[in-house]
Amino acid sequence: MRALAWRFARERILPQAAHWDREARFPWPLFREAAELGFPVLVVPEALGGVGLGPVALVGVAEELGYACTGIAAALLLNNLVTDALILSGSPYATGFLPRLRAEVASYALTEPQAGSDVAALRTRAEPVPGGYRLWGRKTWISHAPEAAFFLVFARLGEGREGIALFLVERERGVEVGAPLPKLGQKASSAAEVHLEGVFVPEEALLTREGFRLAMRVFNRSRPMVAGLALGLLGRALDEALAYANLREAFGKPLWEHQGVGFKLAEMAMDLEALRLLALRAAELAEKGEPNALEAAAAKALAADAALRGAVEAVQIFGANGYSEEYPVAKLYRDAKVLQIYEGTGEIQRLIVLRELLRRRGWEKR
16 A cells, blocks of 8 residues: 555656645545545445555555645545544444545544644533434534535533543534635645534434543544654655755755755654654554554654654755745645644643653652
8 A cells, every 4th residue: 555655646646736735625636536546545444445454554655645745645544534533433323434435525523713732622512402412613623624524523511521522413414614724734635614503413423422532542543644744744855855955066066965964864864764663653553452642642743843844954955946936845844834733733742742651650640
């Protein structure tokens, strides 16, 4: 699958990346091509129309697709995040939606205007009514909401973390989706606000009452994928910078022969090699069903930081040309920043690492 993703990235995504960035639209033609190869359903079981692989394969595919364009890669792969939530919920009702993910897009509706990093602060509520529930609330920055056929909506049935539940809500039930939000980068991966004004869902649409716990488990599986996207962007930044540093001369020799430039390239290469191993380690633990919160958080945070740092250095190596949209490193710079924000900010990842350090030593109560 990684080799397949390598070819698809270079033959199909790379030639179109600038176009979809300018259009700032979801790349439906590429999604349909990718669906034939199984990328949007990589972790969906084979019996339900998917490829049947796991987090390790997802990291590799994310890196290869992210090399060409992290925005398009996110558009092609985020159905796998929804898949994890559907499967982990253990709901038979949820299982019936998995085959649809090859042809349709679904959204993971967790973030709210006042509840981003602080998931437990969400205010969307579910009101029990005869035959089901009515949902009331507002979500924001929901990836692929403009295109989504259904949504996984986290809403309150009670107080505190334990009061958060997860519901499956089909768009046709009256979900209101705002216009796509304008973004700095990753423009081919859309995001919008979602409004739920008394939307009715049947009883079976309540996938689990342990919504907060499930969200944390999903993050532990999805964050290595985000690390993979970051590694793809970093690898592209390195290749672009290295090629330019070999072509461009200063003071009678190629740029890379100057230590000020050469060391930047070396640092990018070292980050790429080391963080790929960490991302795969986090994914391997998830695949084995072993605790991986620390490794997943560390991989996501460090890979995102390295991707942005590498993009900045690539722009610097290109000099004035790097600041021009005519060269690819400007887009890499724009695309990289959000990697430090979505799926949990770098600051939150560091809190998770600290919490896990204490927990693994039995000190979490101190």
